[in-house]
Amino acid sequence: MHLKPSQFSIPSLFLPLFLLYSTIHGTLATDASLEFMDPTLPPALPSQTPKCSVLVLHQDFAGTVGSSPVTTNYTHPGDCPAPWTRVVLELSFSASGVHDQKDRVAAVWIDGAEILRTSTPFTINTAAFWKIHKDITRYTALLRRLSGGGGTVSMMLGNSNSNPPGILTANVSLHFYRGALSDKSISTAHPSVKGLYREPADLVIPISQEKASNGSSFWFQIGGNSDMPAASVVIPRNTYRAVLEIFASYHADDEFWYANPLQSEYLQGGLGQPRANGGLRQLYASIDGKFVGGHIPFAVIYPGSINPYVWSPVAAIGAFDMPTYDLEVTPFLGLLVDGQPHEIGLGVKHSQSHWLLTANLHLWVDQWSDAVEAMLVDYRAPPLRVNPHAEWRDQDGSSEIDAEGLLRFIGWVSSSKGNVTTMVRQKVTFKSQVVVQNRGTVRQVEVVNKEAMTVGANRGKNQVVGRVQLFMDAPLQLQMSTVDAAGGEAVLQNTRLYHQLEEVLNLNDNMAVSTSILTDRQDAEGTVLMHDGMPVWGGGSTKSSYKYRDENTCYLRTVDAAGGEVKNDVTSPSCAAVSTV
Numbered sequence: 237m238h239l240k241p242s243q244f245s246i247p248s249l250f251l252p253l254f255l256l257y258s259t260i261h262g263t264l265a266t267d268a269s270l271e272f273m274d275p276t277l278p279p280a281l282p283s284q285t286p287k288c289s290v291l292v293l294h295q296d297f298a299g300t301v302g303s304s305p306v307t308t309n310y311t312h313p314g315d316c317p318a319p320w321t322r323v324v325l326e327l328s329f330s331a332s333g334v335h336d337q338k339d340r341v342a343a344v345w346i347d348g349a350e351i352l353r354t355s356t357p358f359t360i361n362t363a364a365f366w367k368i369h370k371d372i373t374r375y376t377a378l379l380r381r382l383s384g385g386g387g388t389v390s391m392m393l394g395n396s397n398s399n400p401p402g403i404l405t406a407n408v409s410l411h412f413y414r415g416a417l418s419d420k421s422i423s424t425a426h427p428s429v430k431g432l433y434r435e436p437a438d439l440v441i442p443i444s445q446e447k448a449s450n451g452s453s454f455w456f457q458i459g460g461n462s463d464m465p466a467a468s469v470v471i472p473r474n475t476y477r478a479v480l481e482i483f484a485s486y487h488a489d490d491e492f493w494y495a496n497p498l499q500s501e502y503l504q505g506g507l508g509q510p511r512a513n514g515g516l517r518q519l520y521a522s523i524d525g526k527f528v529g530g531h532i533p534f535a536v537i538y539p540g541s542i543n544p545y546v547w548s549p550v551a552a553i554g555a556f557d558m559p560t561y562d563l564e565v566t567p568f569l570g571l572l573v574d575g576q577p578h579e580i581g582l583g584v585k586h587s588q589s590h591w592l593l594t595a596n597l598h599l600w601v602d603q604w605s606d607a608v609e610a611m612l613v614d615y616r617a618p619p620l621r622v623n624p625h626a627e628w629r630d631q632d633g634s635s636e637i638d639a640e641g642l643l644r645f646i647g648w649v650s651s652s653k654g655n656v657t658t659m660v661r662q663k664v665t666f667k668s669q670v671v672v673q674n675r676g677t678v679r680q681v682e683v684v685n686k687e688a689m690t691v692g693a694n695r696g697k698n699q700v701v702g703r704v705q706l707f708m709d710a711p712l713q714l715q716m717s718t719v720d721a722a723g724g725e726a727v728l729q730n731t732r733l734y735h736q737l738e739e740v741l742n743l744n745d746n747m748a749v750s751t752s753i754l755t756d757r758q759d760a761e762g763t764v765l766m767h768d769g770m771p772v773w774g775g776g777s778t779k780s781s782y783k784y785r786d787e788n789t790c791y792l793r794t795v796d797a798a799g800g801e802v803k804n805d806v807t808s809p810s811c812a813a814v815s816t817v
């Protein structure tokens with residue numbers, strides 16, 4: 237779908253603001269509580285009962301900006317021992333009162349290792365509640381240690397309850413499952429492992445701020461392009477595989493990075509006041525200062541960024557469970573397995589203030605060896621080829637930044653599993669284009685974000701151990717028009733949006749060959765009247781469609797929402813008889 241300016245009319249409303257305030261606040265405020273949702277594939281089957289469930293943390297977050305995370309000591313039920321086939325984190329929230337509650341960033345940690353990054357909805361004139369479920373089986377190493385006693389679970393939610401006032405209450409629960417994960421009659425739950433090896437890592441080491449002591453969190457705050465905080469780690473000498481998982485969220489000047497033009501002094505209204513730095517960012521990591529891989533992030537749209545009415549009650553893609561970014565760093569094990577401390581650094585290329593980053597280093601260790609031998613044999617990591625281009629006349633113009641990149645790393649690890657050579661190859665294609673017309677009042681943003689990633693492992697010359705290919709395609713199209721209202725005291729915005737995340741995964745190991753395709757798509761439009769950065773009146777509609785397909789399953793859920801209500805919510809475990817968007 238391509239949005240054309242002609243599909244889009246600029247309203248010529250100049251309603252007095254007091255009139256809007258009185259009518260809208262009078263009619264829309266209700267006592268009912270609105271449930272916000274993220275319609276994705278459930279991480280566990282509704283028909284399954286967990287072996288045990290633990291309410292870990294219950295907390296009211298009022299004025300918590302700048303304070304430390306809330307931490308509790310964890311106690312595991314005695315009759316629920318490891319191993320578990322699946323573990324699900326449930327985070328439930330309620331937002332009190334009828335006050336507007338702005339979007340906030342929040343996270344959950346186990347013993348200082350982040351396991352969920354989320355953003356809260358922008359509730360308008362209503363009490364609200366929502367639940368997030370995340371499969372956290374890949375953190376089994378942390379959970380096993382936690383269940384042994386002495387561990388802690390922490391949560392942080394940076395809420396300012398002064399303007400607007402409001403309290404967010406959160407419960408963190410863990411559900412532990414044993415036994416089979418699928419059921420013949422219902423679709424299987426989403427597979428949690430996207431990588432080569434089916435087993436979760438033996439160790440998960442947090443790469444984060446050492447201590448969440450003086451008002452800061454475990455997060456590293458990245459102030460710009462040249463910031464690269466690092467954590468020192470010593471890894472077991474018998475590690476034979478390593479994956480670095482990066483958590484990221486963006487704030488302040490970079491909240492709308494994906495829609496930033498290269499030049500912006502004439503832009504007004506719309507997506508805040510973007511800084512002119514272009515719409516390209518690259519998350520990356522380093523070992524002892526050496527670049528070891530990166531990803532261009534998926535543009536998670538925070539509910540306060542683009543017409544909050546559009547995200548009521550369906551959250552934007554990834555807003556409730558923000559995507560994390562895996563780097564296969566096995567080829568670099570030769571740099572790490574000497575028993576000495578090494579610096580793992582994190583950064584965001586082309587960034588502005590500020591990003592909040594942490595990472596988890598997932599390690600698989602060889603029980604049958606005291607130490608492995610390993611060496612990096614091929615390293616090709618040229619910087620992204622970036623091509624910026626901008627043309628402006630007065631307030632109108634166009635700005636484009638595109639990027640291409642190809643990385644290749646090869647390294648071998650010799651352990652009791654043999655001498656295995658791992659090859660990582662990644663190709664990225666990115667473009668962000670911003671066109672401004674009608675004296676700065678109409679803005680169109682188009683983002684192309686594609687990535688092809690291959691990880692292959694061979695034993696000896698040509699015995700294939702496994703191969704995984706992941707193709708990601710995340711297009712975004714956004715059109716926004718603004719017009720002054722109430723004599724310039726407020727701004728009326730019209731927005732249309734198309735956003736999609738498609739992931740195709742081909743997995744080939746000695747157990748099976750399989751392909752899975754995930755397509756998560758949203759089409760939305762809406763109108764909002766903004767006054768002092770707060771929505772005072774508006775409406776929106778969203779169509780979302782989430783489809784997951786593999787050899788055995790097809791799961792489709794479509795949700796249509798309009799005017800703050802779900803109009804249509806259809807789940808099809810077989811993908812049949814549901815019309816797609």
Ligand SMILES: *[C@@H]1O[C@H](CO)[C@@H](O)[C@H](O)[C@H]1NC(C)=O
Pocket residue numbers: 308309
């Ligand atoms: C948690 O455990 C630590 C160490 O045993 C103890 O000092 C602390 O008081 C405990 N916290 C709570 C809330 O029980």
Ligand SMILES: *[C@@H]1O[C@H](CO)[C@@H](O)[C@H](O)[C@H]1NC(C)=O
Pocket residue numbers: 291294328329330405406407
């Ligand atoms: C949290 O758990 C408590 C105790 O089970 C329950 O009363 C409360 O409603 C829950 N709150 C939320 C937001 O889920």
Ligand SMILES: *[C@@H]1O[C@H](CO)[C@@H](O)[C@H](O)[C@H]1NC(C)=O
Pocket residue numbers: 450451452
């Ligand atoms: C926290 O303490 C560290 C070390 O004492 C200091 O470098 C840092 O600036 C402090 N951070 C804040 C937010 O006060």
Ligand SMILES: *[C@@H]1O[C@H](CO)[C@@H](O)[C@H](O)[C@H]1NC(C)=O
Pocket residue numbers: 609648650655657696
């Ligand atoms: C592992 O294999 C690579 C290339 O196949 C070879 O260069 C290296 O010497 C081998 N390592 C050991 C410890 O055998």
